[in-house]
Amino acid sequence: MARPGTKADRLAKDFAAGQVLFGAEPTRLASSGSSAEASVLTAPSPEELFLENIPASHRRQYGQFFTPRPIAELMCEWLAIRQPATLLDPAVGPGIFVRTLRERGVNGHLTAIDKDPLAVTAFRQSMARQKWLDNLQIHQVDFLRWDSSEKFDAIIANPPYVRHHDLHYGEDIFAKIGQRSGVALSRLTNIYGLFILEICRRLKPGGRAAILVPGEWLNANFGVPLKRHLLQHHLLKHLVYFSHAESVFPDVLTTASLLFVEKSAGGEKVPGKLSGTTPMVLDSERETDGAVKTIFVHSAQSLAPLRETLFAAQPSSLSSSPSPSLTIRTLPHAILLEQGKWNALLEHGPTTLPVGFVYLEELATTRRGIATGANQFFHVSREALRSAELSDDIGRPCVGRAADVEGYRFTLADLEKLEARGKRTRLLHFHDPLTTAARRYVEEGVRLGLPKRYLLASRKPWYAMEARPPSPIWAAVFGRKELRFVWNEAGVQNLTTFHCVYPHALTSLQSQALVACLNCTWMQQLAAEQQRVYGGGLLKYEPRDLLRIPVPDLRHSSNETLNSLVELSDSLSAARGNPPLCHTVQQQLRTAVDQAAREAAANLASS
């Protein structure tokens, strides 16, 4: 319910007093030929009225992002073809899907659900205006707690998108919903993942669903059991992935995906036995004999080719493309099940580890950088360290910002330059017994309320810093065009702006050559499978993702090749900001990486 006195609360009272705030679809109100037509045609839609009238904080709380009309059309078409007798929209909002379905002449019995009383009012008012209240049931309820055993011929949804730490369910909703479908869900599963499972469960045999969700689940670890479930039960027929969703979904800075689901007429297929060793390996042939049509949308200038592709009578060939903005594949379940992350698979197709390459995990371990819990307090400049009379063994050298590291090698001279510019380069590691100056500093932290902060409250004492050796290699957590790896020649610590890479099977020269390989553009394309792509093309790796990057097995490289890789890495640093020169060095780097892989392959062949 809206909190008393808020704008949402006043609006709710307006509704209760019978005031109609949410109009109907403009085209429906138009009286042809009248002079009022032009103004009516430009009348705002129920979604626009909702956005105008309802505060952003309220919309955020309920995860309210509305589906653009062309996408709603596409989704409704998947359902309308079957003329379903019963339909469900479990997150109806102002009701774009219901209006689109009714306009298409789908007259089956419709159940509409929304948890938000304001959304329900908006929807009811727009339906009343259209005189579409017949054959329609509206429930103001949380779909995830909906106490009904009803199943449907068709379900359409754009579920709410709410970050998992903003979810406030008292019970263990993940276990409960997971159990109903026999899926072990991570507690990091976004609410839309729970909706996907519940929607599939509530489909009748032969029923269809169209679901619009962000694209992040395709590469995130929490998506793995969901994907397995969809494949094992042969539910997923088509999957569309929008790599730059902002061109289709204004105001939403994320990727997006569309799931076209169909439950086989005999009900869900029973999955075969899973092998005990790795969750992605299956004993049963049955689960791997299907395929999913996948469409990677590079730019959504026109949705027309997408529509044609989706609803073409003939299945497309393994990889074809009627438009340069789409990559279409028919991917067998076996391949999809093998791969935990799907973005690159949908874009580039299946890849195998090239000869002479190993995954990084054979050569190194990874960890995230140090999380201080209060950077301003714990990460300070050398001057601040001195003026607080803290000693150098308390304030240890540490890099906190990616922008403070320029190229692919960080030296003591670079650290000195940062210190001369007054940058924050010292991380405070207090140890007992505290000196007088240290106690004074810590007491200031208490005065600022730091011991109550999320991360610090769990530390004992609250000012104890994470202890870990400096890592020889850093991996930038975010990047726009490239992900940057840095040789930490200075041997200093790093905060979470970089992940730590600790080579465990390499000499110093091999480790430096590894940095060169990791920064090779061609290698990064191979590694793309491990990247999480955020809105606006922002690239991101998690520490665990790094372990699956393919790299040449440098343990078998000649010194000549290793030295040449290291030199090229320095040339690449020097070429930063000069794209033609970078391009030339990148080409040389690729040749050197190839050479390293050939040497590893030759070693393998001779052993």
Ligand SMILES: C[S@@+](CC[C@H](N)C(=O)[O-])C[C@H]1O[C@@H](n2cnc3c(N)ncnc32)[C@H](O)[C@@H]1O
């Ligand atoms: C992303 S909006 C989609 C609205 C509309 N279907 C559309 O596509 O434009 C999600 C809707 O789900 C509602 N919602 C949020 N949490 C819910 C829940 N647990 N159960 C049912 N509805 C919920 C929100 O109020 C919001 O109207």
